[in-house]
Amino acid sequence: MLFHIEEAGVLTTVQDLGRHGYRHLGFPLSGAVDPLAHRYANHIVGNPGSDATLEITMGGLKMEVLEPHLIAVTGADLDATINQNPFPLWKAVKVQQGDQLRFRGPVHGIRSYLAVSGGIEHEMILGSRSVYERAGIGRALKAGDFVFACRPVDKQDLAREGWQLASSYRPFYNNEITLRVIPGRHMERFTLESIARLATQEFTLAGSDRMGAKLHTGSPLKHKKSADILSEPVMPGTVQVAVDGQPMILLADAQTTGGYTSIGTVREEDLWQVAQLKQGGTVYLKMEEGWSDT
Structure with missing residues (x-):
């Protein structure tokens, strides 16, 4: 177990790059609404772009870290904090057991993406881990849930700690x-x-x-x-x-x-x-x- 959800926020779901090849059966693509930020989050921690992340919409999410891991948060500035201190976006950060992560609310943009080394674990349905609530394929996170990583963090992962995306590549979220x-x-x-x-x-x-x-x-x-x-x-x-x-x-x-x-x-x-x-x-x-x- 990697995270314990204390407050679920407005809408937090597991998403990857979507469910390809099933539209003829009525299944939408799904996946990250902002695939650019999703891919960047995975890239920062060394994952393939197709790995699952947490898509955090509008904030309100609060969770406790249950084991050390390497994570990155990209996309919207949702006033993220770690132990009540500002959390650095677009950067690989090592979190420790007991750390408190919180996303207070939108400053710029409305959707953040949280990636962990190895990807977020979630049931694979029709080739994707993406939640699609309208069809009952998974659901949004709620208080009391646990979030799992696909594997434990290793030394190779931790070697990326501090790696960050160059500012010239970071999108600006204009209104x-x-x-x-x-x-x-x-x-x-x-x-x-x-x-x-x-x-x-x-x-x-x-x-x-x-x-x-x-x-x-x-x-x-x-x-x-x-x-x-x-x-x-x-x-x-x-x-x-x-x-x-x-x-x-x-x-x-x-x-x-x-x-x-x-x-x-x-x-x-x-x-x-x-x-x-x-x-x-x-x-x-x-x-x-x-x-x-x-």
Whole structure:
């Protein structure tokens, strides 16, 4: 046993890089909503990027260390502390039995990733350790739970103590983001005025979870006719627009098919920004070349 959960916080789950190859059976990708921070956390402690981490959303997590180990915390600054002292982010840190780790709440970003040498142990289902609560595949951590590492720490692991990611590689979590969008085949279903406005239109993040991020604008996108289509495959990054004209960006736990029009897909390498954006943050959608409003 590595950690004892004393307070579970808003939402803390075990995640890896997801459940690949099962979307045709209705299983979403799942996995880390911010795979960039997840990979970095694993890299710092010497793990493959595919190893499982703890995804800590919004903070509130408090836990006791039960055995010495090497860990790293990346992603959002959730005001993490160790024994009431600031915990260094983006760095390999040796923790000792009895240490108290706490994530008080978001300063920059909303999701932290905690990696341990050898990875977090969790039941492997369909090739992944990722929790997907909607289908009953695992659950969020709760007070009283224990978290296990896949193996004990060794001397080779501890040799990485103090290793840190260069500051030039660390993402900055801004409250204003620009997302590159690859145009979709439903563009002709929106009015030319709506499409033309996208280049400068400001959206606000109205709310988000692991399934998607709902945007809001005072000038909703307008459909020429219906917002409904025959259901077709969707994926993380798909930007759906329902009848209200407000876009929804699908994320890791998104459904596998959808019946709403889509203006396109956010580029995969930009999605981490959505994962870390606070509610009320500003979003701009930059349509990539290859479409025309004329």
